[in-house]
Amino acid sequence: MPASLKNFADLKNLGQQLKQQEEFRQKEDAERTKREHQAKLEANIFRNSVGEVAPLKTAAKHTAPVVRPQPIPFQHIADERAALQESLSDEFDASSLLDTDDGLSYTRAGVGIDVAKKLRTGHWTIQAQLDLHGMRRDQARDSLGEFLRRCLRNEHRCVRIIHGKGLGSVNKEPVLKNKVKNWLIQKDEVLAFSQATAPDGGSGALIVLLKSS
Structure with missing residues (x-):
C-alpha cells in the first residue's frame, strides 16, 4: 500500500478514536449531571417533607435546693443558762x-x-x-x-x-x-x-x- 494511503488510514482511525473518546466523555458528563440533578430532587423532597427545622428548646436544668438543718444556738443557750444561774443565787x-x-x-x-x-x-x-x-x-x-x-x-x-x-x-x-x-x-x-x-x-x-x- 502506498505511504499516502497508509497515513490517511491512520488519520481516519485516529479521528474515530477521538470521536469515540469525546462521545464517552459526553456520556459520562451526562450521567454525572443526571445523578447530581436526581440528588438535588431527592434533597428537595426530604426538605419539603420535613419543613423548616429549628433546634429543640432545652429546659433549664432544675437543681433541687439543699435543705440545711436549722443551726442550734448552743452559745445562746449556754449564755442564757449562765445568766440564769447568776441571777438565782443559792446564797x-x-x-x-x-x-x-x-x-x-x-x-x-x-x-x-x-x-x-x-x-x-x-x-x-x-x-x-x-x-x-x-x-x-x-x-x-x-x-x-x-x-x-x-x-x-x-x-x-x-x-x-x-x-x-x-x-x-x-x-x-x-x-x-x-x-x-x-x-x-x-x-x-x-x-x-x-x-x-x-x-x-x-x-x-x-x-x-x-x-x-
Missing part, C-alpha cells in the same frame, strides 16, 4: 421576807396585802404547774427559770410549783422547798406566792402569782 436568804403565817407567804413590795390571802384560799385558777420532784439543785433551778419564762409567754398568771416535802432527802429536810422560795423571791416576774391548799399539794407545793406579760 440568798428569803426567810426575813416571808410573812410569819402558816403558809409562809410572800408578796412583793407594792402588791396588795389581800393577794397572799387570795392565794392561800385558792382564789385564782391554776393555769400551769412544774413538778421538781427528784431533780438535783442545778436542774431544778434551770427548770424553774425556763418554766417562768414559758408562763410569761403564754400569759399564765397563777401557777403551781411542786417542790415536795423533803421526805426522800437526807435527814428528811426540805432542802429543795427552801431553795425554791429563795429563787422565786429573786425573780422580778413573781408578785407573790403562798403554800398550796391541801387539795393542791399542801406543804409540798407553792401557788405563785406572776405579773402580766
